[in-house]
Amino acid sequence: MKYFSTRDNERALTSLADAAFMGLAADGGLFLPERVPQVDMKRVEVLAAKSYADMALYLAQTLFDDVAAEDLERVVRSAYDFPIELRSLDAQTHTLELFHGPTHAFKDFGARFMGQMTGLLNKEGELVILTATSGDTGSAVAHGFYGVEGVRVVILYPDGKVSPLQEAQMTTLGGNIIPLKVRGTFDDCQRMVKSMFRDAALREKVRITSANSINLLRWLPQSFYYFYGYSEWKRRTGRDNPTVVVPSGNYGNLTAGMFARRMGLPIKDFVAASNANDVVPEFLQSEEYRPRASVQTVANAMDVGDPSNFERMMSLVGGDVQALKAELRGFSCSDQQIEQAIAEIYKKYGYLSDPHSAVGYLAAKHYDVDGFYLSTAHAAKFGEVTLRAAGAEPELPQSLAEAVGKPRVATPIEAEEADLKEFLLKM
Numbered sequence: 259m260k261y262f263s264t265r266d267n268e269r270a271l272t273s274l275a276d277a278a279f280m281g282l283a284a285d286g287g288l289f290l291p292e293r294v295p296q297v298d299m300k301r302v303e304v305l306a307a308k309s310y311a312d313m314a315l316y317l318a319q320t321l322f323d324d325v326a327a328e329d330l331e332r333v334v335r336s337a338y339d340f341p342i343e344l345r346s347l348d349a350q351t352h353t354l355e356l357f358h359g360p361t362h363a364f365k366d367f368g369a370r371f372m373g374q375m376t377g378l379l380n381k382e383g384e385l386v387i388l389t390a391t392s393g394d395t396g397s398a399v400a401h402g403f404y405g406v407e408g409v410r411v412v413i414l415y416p417d418g419k420v421s422p423l424q425e426a427q428m429t430t431l432g433g434n435i436i437p438l439k440v441r442g443t444f445d446d447c448q449r450m451v452k453s454m455f456r457d458a459a460l461r462e463k464v465r466i467t468s469a470n471s472i473n474l475l476r477w478l479p480q481s482f483y484y485f486y487g488y489s490e491w492k493r494r495t496g497r498d499n500p501t502v503v504v505p506s507g508n509y510g511n512l513t514a515g516m517f518a519r520r521m522g523l524p525i526k527d528f529v530a531a532s533n534a535n536d537v538v539p540e541f542l543q544s545e546e547y548r549p550r551a552s553v554q555t556v557a558n559a560m561d562v563g564d565p566s567n568f569e570r571m572m573s574l575v576g577g578d579v580q581a582l583k584a585e586l587r588g589f590s591c592s593d594q595q596i597e598q599a600i601a602e603i604y605k606k607y608g609y610l611s612d613p614h615s616a617v618g619y620l621a622a623k624h625y626d627v628d629g630f631y632l633s634t635a636h637a638a639k640f641g642e643v644t645l646r647a648a649g650a651e652p653e654l655p656q657s658l659a660e661a662v663g664k665p666r667v668a669t670p671i672e673a674e675e676a677d678l679k680e681f682l683l684k685m
């Protein structure tokens with residue numbers, strides 16, 4: 259399987275390793291597979307009943323057909339060693355819980371696969387993953403690459419500006435994970451990282467790459483859990499052709515679902531569930547795309563005003579807005595509605611929901627969907643919101659509680675390009 263850029267009408271092809279290490283295509287586009295493999299749904303359902311890893315391995319084999327079977331098996335089994343669960347709140351309300359991984363958010367599904375796969379594809383000596391974070395991405399990347407041989411991860415985060423939980427997740431691993439706490443803001447971190455990628459002299463001495471969320475090694479494996487959710491939902495309800503509701507920000511998650519549907523997964527349609535950052539729902543109504551600055555909400559991982567995967571989404575429908583509208587409905591809501599939903603879910607079901615998943619719940623209720631919504635984060639990561647909204651705080655999962663208790667180790671650094679360059683050269 260080879261890959262082409264969404265911006266290339268000629269569809270020139272790039273190998274998996276090149277596409278993975280480049281992240282973005284040279285023309286600024288996003289990579290997509292040259293063809294969509296069709297899967298055997300009978301087989302998917304049998305394997306899903308066995309285990310997530312077994313099902314994911316079959317799907318990975320159809321997509322990454324030029325990777326040796328035993329290598330792919332090692333990648334999949336080490337990436338997916340954590341649970342996934344379809345939870346039924348009542349006969350009509352089902353949610354696929356994607357937050358049982360090491361950092362308790364769905365990004366683990368992409369980051370873990372990418373980490374293991376990068377270790378496998380990297381044949382040219384030590385590789386440094388350089389990344390700036392305002393909190394969550396850094397911890398998912400750190401846990402995704404933790405222990406991967408031949409790879410070191412350097413994470414820059416703004417000192418004092420990430421939550422104690424986020425900091426603990428990035429700074430208590432040790433090993434090949436190297437956190438730098440920057441005396442500055444997230445923008446400083448990002449500026450420093452970008453300048454390293456532009457520094458040809460540095461790049462001759464140190465092999466650096468990014469673990470950006472648009473990287474196809476993070477994006478493609480996100481299509482797998484749609485197959486799992488479908489199989490579980492069908493087995494449990496006896497129904498077929500579900501609608502799937504996806505809490506969305508950068509739209510990597512939703513476009514991965516659209517890709518799964520093209521692989522033969524019988525999903526009826528999707529709901530793009532957003533907070534007040536509603537560019538995509540607005541586009542579905544007005545057919546006009548108006549990217550803008552994001553506004554801050556309680557579901558902050560979805561605060562995106564110009565989603566990078568919009569381009570992938572349009573490419574999947576061949577640029578046809580009507581085709582997109584046939585496949586996708588839009589929904590958006592306010593912070594007040596999100597907090598009311600958290601309270602309602604708790605009152606009705608005794609179940610605590612994080613603000614992002616609550617957006618999914620609201621959209622599912624709004625359209626009275628026959629299907630399921632995705633839950634993207636564990637409520638314990640947003641304890642202050644659930645306490646305010648529902649008067650209850652979830653217990654920290656054991657791994658989070660352990661991380662919080664461990665000593666935090668991070669190297670302090672000034673917000674200067676030269677200091678980061680020196681650090682990378684001496685490392």
Ligand SMILES: *Cc1c(COP(=O)(O)O)cnc(C)c1O
Pocket residue numbers: 363364365394505506507508509510511512559560614634635
């Ligand atoms: C990243 C994230 C989202 C948004 O996912 P996209 O793929 O960017 O649309 C939703 N919820 C949580 C908890 C996230 O971390």
